[in-house]
Amino acid sequence: MRSILFFCxxxxxxxxxxxxxxxxxxxxxxxxxxxRLAKGDVSRALPMFEKLNRMDSVNxxxxxxxxxxxxxxxxxxxxxxxxxxxxxxxxRTDYDPGSPHERNTPIFTWFYLSLAYSLNDHCEDGLKAxxxxxxxxxxxxxxxYIHEAGNWIDSCARKNRVSFNTILPEYHKILTKGVDYTTxxxxxxxxxxxxxxxxxxxxxxxxxNVDAYMDRGGMIRYVIGHFSLRSQAEALKKAVLEKGxxxxxxVDVNHESRYSEQVTTVDDQPVNKPLEGRxxxxxxxxxxxxxxx
Numbered sequence: 001m002r003s004i005l006f007f008c009x010x011x012x013x014x015x016x017x018x019x020x021x022x023x024x025x026x027x028x029x030x031x032x033x034x035x036r037l038a039k040g041d042v043s044r045a046l047p048m049f050e051k052l053n054r055m056d057s058v059n060x061x062x063x064x065x066x067x068x069x070x071x072x073x074x075x076x077x078x079x080x081x082x083x084x085x086x087x088x089x090x091x092r093t094d095y096d097p098g099s100p101h102e103r104n105t106p107i108f109t110w111f112y113l114s115l116a117y118s119l120n121d122h123c124e125d126g127l128k129a130x131x132x133x134x135x136x137x138x139x140x141x142x143x144x145y146i147h148e149a150g151n152w153i154d155s156c157a158r159k160n161r162v163s164f165n166t167i168l169p170e171y172h173k174i175l176t177k178g179v180d181y182t183t184x185x186x187x188x189x190x191x192x193x194x195x196x197x198x199x200x201x202x203x204x205x206x207x208x209n210v211d212a213y214m215d216r217g218g219m220i221r222y223v224i225g226h227f228s229l230r231s232q233a234e235a236l237k238k239a240v241l242e243k244g245x246x247x248x249x250x251v252d253v254n255h256e257s258r259y260s261e262q263v264t265t266v267d268d269q270p271v272n273k274p275l276e277g278r279x280x281x282x283x284x285x286x287x288x289x290x291x292x293x
Contacts, residue, residue, distance in 0.1 A: 030100035060090035188233035
């Protein structure tokens with residue numbers, strides 16, 4: 001009898017140790033994935049959230065974050081809609097973005113869903129999602145999120161010739177030109193930022209020769225250099241980090257889907273000229289606020 005009790009106790013402790021290790025691995029991967037996503041490194045964050053989703057397939061928060069990744073990817077797909085929609089029954093106002101144990105979703109699920117609908121030409125669904133988000137976020141608010149969703153719904157409506165009554169903000173006209181480096185080899189640069197709207201180049205304090213590129217998903221990336229030797233980019237990165245740009249990292253500017261279109265003018269003015277007013281509205285990237293994602 002005693003041997004059976006010892007065996008049961010050993011089995012319990014062993015299983016408890018296994019579950020603790022799995023939980024630790026999940027938490028560590030969650031924090032790493034969130035860090036990648038906050039820094040705009042969607043290509044690395046996405047497979048991490050895919051793994052987290054496999055580890056806990058009934059976790060609505062993991063599906064929500066994976067859906068946002070698909071939305072912010074360089075080539076957004078309809079899977080973002082499916083994943084974000086699955087999180088709607090779990091939307092809560094007391095959502096905790098920093099906890100790996102959070103299983104519900106934030107009100108911003110409606111915000112990102114309005115963008116996903118609009119990007120996939122479901123304009124009326126985008127408007128409905130926007131109104132739901134507005135009702136939860138604050139019907140009287142007129143800030144970044146409200147304008148951002150409104151811009152995408154307006155773009156969808158104009159593209160598909162859909163008419164409905166909604167007040168939408170202005171946005172700036174951005175022109176780009178194709179870049180061809182005539183080589184298939186990597187060309188190394190240092191990315192110092194990635195944003196959902198155009199940031200005037202002169203706002204990058206203490207940095208020179210910053211170029212702006214718009215990728216296929218509309219995100220604008222800011223890069224310095226295009227070196228044939230990675231060691232040159234490493235040296236530049238070190239200098240950029242010393243100037244306070246702690247999130248700078250090395251990229252291959254010969255990456256077609258991300259750096260093939262260089263921004264040349266904004267509202268018919270050169271990109272290095274000071275710009276007044278709101279920047280061109282594209283997919284919110286990186287996340288507008290860590291507190292909500």
